[in-house]
Amino acid sequence: MNFKKILTIYRKELLDLFRDRRTVISSFVLPIVLYPLLMIVFSSLVSRQEAKLENQQQVAYLIDEIHNENSERIIRELKTTKNLQLVAADSISIPEKLLKENTIQAIITLRDSVGKSGYPTVLSKIYYNKADEKSSFADKKIFKQLQKIKDILVQERLQELKIDEELLKTIDIGEENVAPPEKMMGFALGKFLPYLLIILTIGGAGVIASDLVAGEKERGTLETILVSAARRNELVIGKYLTIITISLITVILNLFSMYLSFHYIMSQANIQFSDFRLPLANFALIFFLMIPLVTFFSAIFLSISTYSRNIKEAQSYQMPVLFGGIMLSMVSFLPAFELNFGFALIPVVNFSLLMRDIMLGDFQILYLAEVVVSMIILDIIAIFVSIKLFNNESVLFRTAEDKSLKFWGKNKKNVFSQQFVIMFFVFVLLILFYVGGSWQNINLMKGLVKTEILIILLPTIAVLKISKSDVKRVLRIHYTSPLNFLLVLLMALPVFVLAVLSMQVINLIYPIPESYIEAINKLVQSENIGIWKNILIVAVLPGICEEVMFRGYIINGFGKLGFWKAIIITAFLFGLLHLDPFRMIPVTFLGIWLGYLLLKTNSIFVPIFAHILNNSIAIASGKIIDKIPILNNFVSDGNFPFWTGIPAIVLLVIFLHIFNKINQSNEGVV
Amino acid sequence: MIEVKHLTKSFEQKNGEPLLAVNDLSFTADKGEIVVLLGVNGAGKTTTMRMLSTVLKPSNGTATVEGYDIIGEPQKVRANLGFLSGDTGLYNRLTTRELITFFGKLYDVDDETIKKRIQEMADFLDMNDFLDKKIDLLSTGMKQKVSIVRSIIHDPPVMIFDEPTAGLDILTARNIVSFIHKCKDDGKCVLFSTHIMREAEKIADRIIMIHEGKLLAEGTWEDFRMQTNLQDLDDIFVNFVNQTKEREQNYEFQENPDDL
Numbered sequence: 036m037n038f039k040k041i042l043t044i045y046r047k048e049l050l051d052l053f054r055d056r057r058t059v060i061s062s063f064v065l066p067i068v069l070y071p072l073l074m075i076v077f078s079s080l081v082s083r084q085e086a087k088l089e090n091q092q093q094v095a096y097l098i099d100e101i102h103n104e105n106s107e108r109i110i111r112e113l114k115t116t117k118n119l120q121l122v123a124a125d126s127i128s129i130p131e132k133l134l135k136e137n138t139i140q141a142i143i144t145l146r147d148s149v150g151k152s153g154y155p156t157v158l159s160k161i162y163y164n165k166a167d168e169k170s171s172f173a174d175k176k177i178f179k180q181l182q183k184i185k186d187i188l189v190q191e192r193l194q195e196l197k198i199d200e201e202l203l204k205t206i207d208i209g210e211e212n213v214a215p216p217e218k219m220m221g222f223a224l225g226k227f228l229p230y231l232l233i234i235l236t237i238g239g240a241g242v243i244a245s246d247l248v249a250g251e252k253e254r255g256t257l258e259t260i261l262v263s264a265a266r267r268n269e270l271v272i273g274k275y276l277t278i279i280t281i282s283l284i285t286v287i288l289n290l291f292s293m294y295l296s297f298h299y300i301m302s303q304a305n306i307q308f309s310d311f312r313l314p315l316a317n318f319a320l321i322f323f324l325m326i327p328l329v330t331f332f333s334a335i336f337l338s339i340s341t342y343s344r345n346i347k348e349a350q351s352y353q354m355p356v357l358f359g360g361i362m363l364s365m366v367s368f369l370p371a372f373e374l375n376f377g378f379a380l381i382p383v384v385n386f387s388l389l390m391r392d393i394m395l396g397d398f399q400i401l402y403l404a405e406v407v408v409s410m411i412i413l414d415i416i417a418i419f420v421s422i423k424l425f426n427n428e429s430v431l432f433r434t435a436e437d438k439s440l441k442f443w444g445k446n447k448k449n450v451f452s453q454q455f456v457i458m459f460f461v462f463v464l465l466i467l468f469y470v471g472g473s474w475q476n477i478n479l480m481k482g483l484v485k486t487e488i489l490i491i492l493l494p495t496i497a498v499l500k501i502s503k504s505d506v507k508r509v510l511r512i513h514y515t516s517p518l519n520f521l522l523v524l525l526m527a528l529p530v531f532v533l534a535v536l537s538m539q540v541i542n543l544i545y546p547i548p549e550s551y552i553e554a555i556n557k558l559v560q561s562e563n564i565g566i567w568k569n570i571l572i573v574a575v576l577p578g579i580c581e582e583v584m585f586r587g588y589i590i591n592g593f594g595k596l597g598f599w600k601a602i603i604i605t606a607f608l609f610g611l612l613h614l615d616p617f618r619m620i621p622v623t624f625l626g627i628w629l630g631y632l633l634l635k636t637n638s639i640f641v642p643i644f645a646h647i648l649n650n651s652i653a654i655a656s657g658k659i660i661d662k663i664p665i666l667n668n669f670v671s672d673g674n675f676p677f678w679t680g681i682p683a684i685v686l687l688v689i690f691l692h693i694f695n696k697i698n699q700s701n702e703g704v705v
Numbered sequence: 706m707i708e709v710k711h712l713t714k715s716f717e718q719k720n721g722e723p724l725l726a727v728n729d730l731s732f733t734a735d736k737g738e739i740v741v742l743l744g745v746n747g748a749g750k751t752t753t754m755r756m757l758s759t760v761l762k763p764s765n766g767t768a769t770v771e772g773y774d775i776i777g778e779p780q781k782v783r784a785n786l787g788f789l790s791g792d793t794g795l796y797n798r799l800t801t802r803e804l805i806t807f808f809g810k811l812y813d814v815d816d817e818t819i820k821k822r823i824q825e826m827a828d829f830l831d832m833n834d835f836l837d838k839k840i841d842l843l844s845t846g847m848k849q850k851v852s853i854v855r856s857i858i859h860d861p862p863v864m865i866f867d868e869p870t871a872g873l874d875i876l877t878a879r880n881i882v883s884f885i886h887k888c889k890d891d892g893k894c895v896l897f898s899t900h901i902m903r904e905a906e907k908i909a910d911r912i913i914m915i916h917e918g919k920l921l922a923e924g925t926w927e928d929f930r931m932q933t934n935l936q937d938l939d940d941i942f943v944n945f946v947n948q949t950k951e952r953e954q955n956y957e958f959q960e961n962p963d964d965l
Contacts, residue, residue: 043810047799054798054839255794262758262788263811264859266780428761429717 036272040265044273045280048247052281061242062281066235066289074296093173094120095141096130106145106157112184113143116176127162134164140173154192225394226368229387231293232286232321233364236329237357239285240278244336245349247274248425253345257431271337271422278333279326286325290318317393324393324403327410328386332360334417341424341431359383367391374398377545379405382413450502451509456592459498460608463584466490468614480572492580495588510587515638518697523632523641526690527648529683530628531656534649536680538621545617566654574650582643585609585626586633602630625649635698706894707734707757707863711766714752714918726752728918729766734896734911736862739889741909742898743942749918750898751790754867757896758788770863784812787856787864791871797841801832801851804840805858812859819858826854829887830880846877853884864888866897870904882908902938914945921945 052058097113099106114121124130124142133139142162150156159181163174193200251257260270335356336349343349363383366372367390374388385406392398424430449455471490475482499506506512585605593601606626610619629642714727727749734740742750755761757768759779767774773781796804802823809819827833830850835843840851849869856864866885870878885908888895899905905912906926914921922929922945926938935941 040811040813043807047796047803047807050803051796051798251794254797255792256796257794258755258760258790259794259855261760262783262786263808264780264784264813265811432761 036266036269040269041273041276044265044270045276048274048277049280052243052246052277055246058243058246058281062239062285063288066285066292070289070292070296071299074299078299088169088172090118091169092118092120093140093169093176094122094138095143095173095177096124096133096139097121098124098127098130098142098144101145101147101157103147105155109145109157109159109181109184112187113177113180116180119173119176119180131162134162134170137164137167137170140164140167140170141177143177225391228321228394229367229390230361230364232290232325232390233328233360233383233386235286235289236282236325237332237360239282240329240332240336241350241353241357243278243281244333244340245343245346245353246340247277248337248340249343249346249349250340252343252431261431267425268422271418271425275330275333275337275418275421278337279329282329282333283325286329287322317396320393321390324386324389324407327407327414328383330414331382331410331417332356334414334421337421338417338424341421363387374402376402376405380409380544382410385409450498450504451591451594453592453595456589459494460589460612463490463494464612464614466494467612472614483572484576487576487580491584495584499588509591510583511633511637511639513638515636515641516697519636519638519641519694520644522690522694522697523645524648526687526694527645527652529687529690530645531649531652532675532679532683533687534621534624535675536677536683537624539675539677541617541620569654570651573654574647577650578643578647581609581612582629582639582646585612586629586642587639590630590633598634602627602634605630635695637698706736707740707768707770707896709733709753709757709766709768712753712756712763712768713765714749714756714761715764725918727756727763730915730918730920731766732913732920732923734894736894737889737892739885739895739897739908739910741905741912742896742915743900743902743905743909743912744898744915744921745900748900748915750900750915751867752918753915754788754790754865754896754898757782757865758786759783784859785861785863787859787861788867789852789856789864789869790867791869791873795840795848795851795855798839800837800839801843801854802836804851805854808855809858814859822858822860823854826857830854830884845873846880849873849877850880853881857888861893863894864896866895868898868900870899870901902942906938914942916946916949919949921949 097110099110110121113119121143122139127142127144130139130142134142140163144158144160144162146158146160148156148158161174161177161181164170190200193203248257251260261267336353339352339356340349343352360383363381364387366384367387372378372384372388374385374392378388379385379402389398389403389406392402450459467486467490471482471486474485496506499509585608589608590601590605593604596604606623606629609626609629610623613619613622615622625646629646632645633639633642709730709732712727712730713725715723715725718724730749730753732740742753744750752761756763757770757775759775759782762776767776769775770782771785773785775782796807799807805823806816806819809822814822823836827836830853832847832850832854835847840848843851864885866881869881873881885895885897889910897908909926911923911925912929913923922932924932929941929945930936933941933944935944
């Protein structure tokens with residue numbers, strides 16, 4: 036790589052962008068002009084509206100049921116209320132109707148009553164319409180006035196009895212907020228600033244990125260630059276730096292503009308701004324932190340832009356990233372979320388929580404380091420993906436694809452295309468979510484049986500039958516050496532131990548809520564239906580149905596990608612289907628194991644057997660561990676000690692070696 | 706010089722079947738020589754040239770440009786090559802001078818030389834009026850001149866022209882033709898593609914006819930006229946296409962006599 040060339044590209048891209056009206060408007064003009072304008076218009080509208088309400092005449096109907104000196108005095112005092120017109124009425128029914136129609140703003144009733152001590156008490160009630168701003172305003176005004184009258188009357192009564200007013204002051208309650216102004220500000224800003232910054236960053240990077248590669252494709256300049264002496268990675272890095280620069284400028288401008296507008300609003304509202312100093316040191320830290328976030332999104336958008344054929348396509352692919360980012364960034368609004376080791380690894384969420392902590396002034400250096408390091412690693416991965424895409428000619432010269440939705444064509448090849456397989460998977464996933472979930476809520480066991488057979492097995496068979504595929508060949512219903520089953524049986528225990536251990540490790544990072552474990556335990560050890568029936572429903576049935584769908588059908592859609600990619604993608608989808616973030620990772624591992632067994636033996640019976648074994652051991656372990664005292668010494672609270680992983684790995688390696696020897700000839704993917 | 710050896714490129718089609726855009730193509734082009742790749746649309750001319758300019762990677766076979774392998778040393782290949790096509794876009798928001806300077810820098814040409822070359826070429830192609838105008842404001846002919854200077858700013862020994870006159874008016878096309886002759890006079894190796902027979906006749910020292918990715922015939926027009934006993938260029942081309950077709954049919958017949 037030649038830095039001089041990167042710099043040449045970088046300079047040219049910046050010059051190019053600064054001359055683009057669209058970029059200048061969206062990245063520079065908009066933030067500078069929009070916020071002040073918005074704030075000024077908004078604040079003047081609010082204050083005008085308030086003034087308007089204040090000066091507006093409000094009408095209140097007054098129903099006096101007492102008609103004595105006392106009530107008349109109250110009415111006299113009420114009449115002095117500014118901009119309030121009182122109209123006498125007899126009954127409440129008509130005024131109430133008028134109030135609901137917003138014709139009048141309030142009704143005041145005065146009723147006679149006698150207190151316990153024998154003194155007369157006036158019961159006064161204000162009827163108002165909260166859905167109407169004018170009415171609410173009238174309510175407040177009348178309430179204030181009545182309070183004033185009440186105070187005067189109390190004072191008079193006390194004077195009559197010759198009691199000093201001071202007597203009523205038993206406790207004088209005072210409040211003082213000790214939080215320093217910065218912290219107050221931090222608390223308020225900490226909630227919405229991360230959210231705002233993340234959206235601004237994503238939005239800013241997106242506009243630029245879509246122009247830089249997809250835009251070049253659209254304008255036909257990409258080939259010109261590709262035949263020049265610049266290397267592909269020099270081009271990518273040059274463009275990457277451009278996106279980062281412009282989005283950082285956008286973020287800074289946005290913040291600056293927001294700060295000033297905020298300042299303006301505060302001064303308009305007569306709030307001393309010096310009391311609400313923004314914590315500037317923290318702002319500096321946040322800027323430093325913005326860099327890994329900006330670089331991360333820049334790399335993602337650069338990849339999207341490289342993949343897309345034109346700007347429009349790039350922008351539509353950006354939408355999911357944008358929405359995902361917005362959703363994740365909203366975590367800063369949620370009070371229960373605290374930054375921990377696990378959250379520090381999740382992009383966007385980690386920034387959102389960390390920035391909130393920084394604005395509050397108390398964050399942990401360890402987490403800050405973790406966030407930065409994990410983001411830098413993700414950055415490097417993302418930029419490598421960009422470079423790889425940029426080096427891929429089929430991506431760079433992607434031409435119009437067949438966009439028709441003729442999935443159910445006569446061509447047999449169609450049902451085994453990636454596109455079709457993924458559509459099928461999404462279809463099953465949605466049905467499972469909408470239908471399967473409610474079945475299982477009604478009756479767990481019956482629901483499971485119905486789900487497995489009707490949602491997972493039947494659609495798979497239907498697709499294969501309708502497409503007239505050779506079911507035996509596709510599903511790999513082939514004979515295999517009995518030795519394979521024996522080996523899978525021998526490997527089942529070490530595999531299970533490793534699965535549990537990996538679950539424990541994940542548990543350390545993302546602790547699983549207690550309530551969740553209880554729910555899972557209920558599923559695995561339903562006492563009342565007996566262990567054999569339980570194994571049949573929770574182990575055998577899923578073993579067959581899920582294997583037919585995933586290892587039988589879906590894996591064929593990714594066969595072209597090669598042995599491992601086909602296994603891993605299928606396993607990932609398998610993990611997704613369980614609709615459970617906590618089990619996602621272990622189930623994916625299980626899927627990789629099952630896919631490996633399938634492609635090695637070329638027989639679906641082996642993964643079915645292994646799947647059934649795995650689920651059965653899970654059921655059995657829950658029941659047996661408690662009943663065998665020796666095992667109880669090993670396993671505390673259902674956790675295996677970590678040293679058990681070593682013999683498990685040794686055993687697995689030995690058995691796998693034998694297994695691979697037996698199945699050397701098979702590595703075929705359809 | 707350019708040496709193409711068994712160059713092959715296959716693309717995957719929508720239905721998953723491979724399409725051989727270039728099929729086992731071999732030829733050479735020497736310095737001081739104008740070689741024309743002649744073929745109808747879709748014959749594989751652009752794909753061949755894209756492989757030579759290292760934008761596409763060959764599926765099989767290879768080629769060298771000035772002795773550098775297009776697969777092994779794409780960097781060196783691009784540094785020794787000027788590429789001009791009818792539809793290579795330019796950065797519209799830059800001025801002529803900025804754009805050419807940018808490309809010059811990418812080719813590691815020093816600033817002084819860039820300035821000097823821009824002046825030389827501007828005088829030669831009559832471009833002084835719009836050197837500091839934004840490309841957006843230029844006419845098609847002016848843009849093509851900018852493209853010419855862009856492609857030769859690093860004074861490469863090999864020039865590749867991919868249908869550079871497509872869609873241009875006579876005057877602009879003439880600029881290009883005279884530029885190509887200048888390249889030849891300067892001792893450069895020139896590879897030029899077109900589907901217009903007359904253009905090929907006017908400019909070529911040697912012609913390489915390709916059809917459906919394969920080499921159809923190679924030689925000068927004189928050679929072709931002698932071989933076919935035909936005068937009209939179009940007739941000669943069609944004649945070669947038909948000959949190949951017959952040969953292929955015979956071949957298929959020998960392979961599968963039952964089919965007929």
